[in-house]
Amino acid sequence: MIIGYVFKRSVRLLTSTQSLTMADVLFSSNLLWVAGVTLVAACVYRASEFRNLDHIPSVGSSSLLGSYWTAIKFHRSGSKIVQEGYNKHKAAAFKVPTLGHWVVVLNRNHLGDIIRTSDKELSFHVALEDFIKTKYTFGPQIMGDAYQNAIVKSRLTHNLSTIISDVADEIAAALDKTLNLTENEWKCLPVLETVEKVVCRAGNRIFVGYPLCRDPDWIELNMQLTNAIIKEGLILSLFPKFMLPLAARLVTKTTNRDRRGARHLAPIIIERLKHMKEHGKKWNDKPDDFLQWCLDEGKETSADLLAARILVINFAATHTTSNTFAQTLYCLAANPQYIQPLREEVQTIIGEDGWTKEALAKLRKAESFIKETQRFEGNASLGVMRRALKDITLSDGTFIPTGTYVCVASHAIHHDPCVYEDPEVFDPYRYIKLQEKQGDSSRYQLVTIGPEWLMFGIGKAACPGRFFAAMMLKLMFAHIILSYDLKLGDISYPASVCIGPAIAANPSAKIMLRRRCN
Numbered sequence: 001m002i003i004g005y006v007f008k009r010s011v012r013l014l015t016s017t018q019s020l021t022m023a024d025v026l027f028s029s030n031l032l033w034v035a036g037v038t039l040v041a042a043c044v045y046r047a048s049e050f051r052n053l054d055h056i057p058s059v060g061s062s063s064l065l066g067s068y069w070t071a072i073k074f075h076r077s078g079s080k081i082v083q084e085g086y087n088k089h090k091a092a093a094f095k096v097p098t099l100g101h102w103v104v105v106l107n108r109n110h111l112g113d114i115i116r117t118s119d120k121e122l123s124f125h126v127a128l129e130d131f132i133k134t135k136y137t138f139g140p141q142i143m144g145d146a147y148q149n150a151i152v153k154s155r156l157t158h159n160l161s162t163i164i165s166d167v168a169d170e171i172a173a174a175l176d177k178t179l180n181l182t183e184n185e186w187k188c189l190p191v192l193e194t195v196e197k198v199v200c201r202a203g204n205r206i207f208v209g210y211p212l213c214r215d216p217d218w219i220e221l222n223m224q225l226t227n228a229i230i231k232e233g234l235i236l237s238l239f240p241k242f243m244l245p246l247a248a249r250l251v252t253k254t255t256n257r258d259r260r261g262a263r264h265l266a267p268i269i270i271e272r273l274k275h276m277k278e279h280g281k282k283w284n285d286k287p288d289d290f291l292q293w294c295l296d297e298g299k300e301t302s303a304d305l306l307a308a309r310i311l312v313i314n315f316a317a318t319h320t321t322s323n324t325f326a327q328t329l330y331c332l333a334a335n336p337q338y339i340q341p342l343r344e345e346v347q348t349i350i351g352e353d354g355w356t357k358e359a360l361a362k363l364r365k366a367e368s369f370i371k372e373t374q375r376f377e378g379n380a381s382l383g384v385m386r387r388a389l390k391d392i393t394l395s396d397g398t399f400i401p402t403g404t405y406v407c408v409a410s411h412a413i414h415h416d417p418c419v420y421e422d423p424e425v426f427d428p429y430r431y432i433k434l435q436e437k438q439g440d441s442s443r444y445q446l447v448t449i450g451p452e453w454l455m456f457g458i459g460k461a462a463c464p465g466r467f468f469a470a471m472m473l474k475l476m477f478a479h480i481i482l483s484y485d486l487k488l489g490d491i492s493y494p495a496s497v498c499i500g501p502a503i504a505a506n507p508s509a510k511i512m513l514r515r516r517c518n
């Protein structure tokens, strides 16, 4: 997922000059020698890594030079290369070359080892830091004490019943504004772009509350965030470690982003601190949003720091949820035979229970549809990326030396006939059938992580925002199916595109939408 982000965004960025600024241009004159030195260092590093990982079979050429050819192919068609390795070495680990280093792809039998191992041995956070230089792109204080992640896990997840009506309200309003449809009019819309706007508003209704969640500047800041961070992380990864503090000053716009966010948050924070002082625990209509939960922690009141924390949460939430929902919506338009039964389910349940957490739990067909789209399309051929911080011997004896990047072949596992029957068939009711067959409803929910469901990762680093994400996905799905007709346009596209190990919603895909008259 992490490298997924990097690849998806890097391809868009490297082919676009729009966001180049003076700093980029000045910086690019020094880039050549830095790139030269880095290339030599990368070759030396990769050669030493190659010897250390000699005992693990490789996909493609097993010579050091030939591995560069495979690495180039991997950047063009990562999914195919990973699948090739998975088919060949099903029961064992194999390694895949990327331009900078090797990645060891563990088998699904190793997932137990990943779950048992602590972040001090196999670290998600170090892998993330290596890929997007979080210390500089998010800021040192933010990652030093990442209490925002704990808030996602505790307060956001525990408050879903309370916040659901606000999220539903924001989704309806955002769809109305973004689609801008007059009665009986079919409109052709780019799926990903449209969905991103709705997700960003819906998420921010809970991150910062109303009306800031509708402020065009706040929304623009958060929608550009992922691009900006990936771009900066990519450039920084060209520099040797000792140059990073200086390079980060030239390359990153972390301070600008935080200040831009802080300008919006400062007046709200001042007002809320005043109320907190006046009313203490007896503040009756205290806002129930992420900003307030951060203030309740009592750790900081600086608008810059709080803005930075909320931007980090947007980074984790917006692009991931948009990508998932864009794929889902496109698959729904491409499979119109499912629209009527899904609509009937939503009409009956929401008609009886309204927009409640309990009602969403009953939307079994909708949930199965979303989950099957993710199994079938997926968001990355490689997931669960970790970096070994010490030498580790896995339960089957596989030796992982310190410094190695490990991950699992998520997409191949989701398409493995030993895991799923007829995996190449898109069966939207697959998970309902599995629930009925095995009599276990909780095991097949969208949010239930396990060795056969890796969309949200696994183990201690598994996505803490998945319960909120699932709620937004189901609410958007239900709103669209109730209020809009949809179909594919004249030209159809593949729902997803593969770039390196990433699988992304196709940015060119479009669908036709029309408001339904009740």
Ligand code: HEM
Pocket: 001, 124, 149, 152, 156, 313, 316, 317, 318, 320, 321, 324, 379, 383, 384, 385, 455, 456, 457, 458, 459, 460, 461, 462, 463, 464, 465, 466, 468, 469
């Ligand atoms: C469909 C949407 C989403 C997907 C597919 C997704 C996926 C993931 C994945 C794969 C990871 C890494 C897990 C691992 O490697 O084991 C992760 C981490 C994380 N996600 Fe999500 N995510 C989604 C939505 C969200 C949302 C809505 C939030 C917040 C509200 C969120 C917050 C986080 C955070 C904070 C982490 C880092 C956890 C840590 O540092 O320990 N995610 N997510």
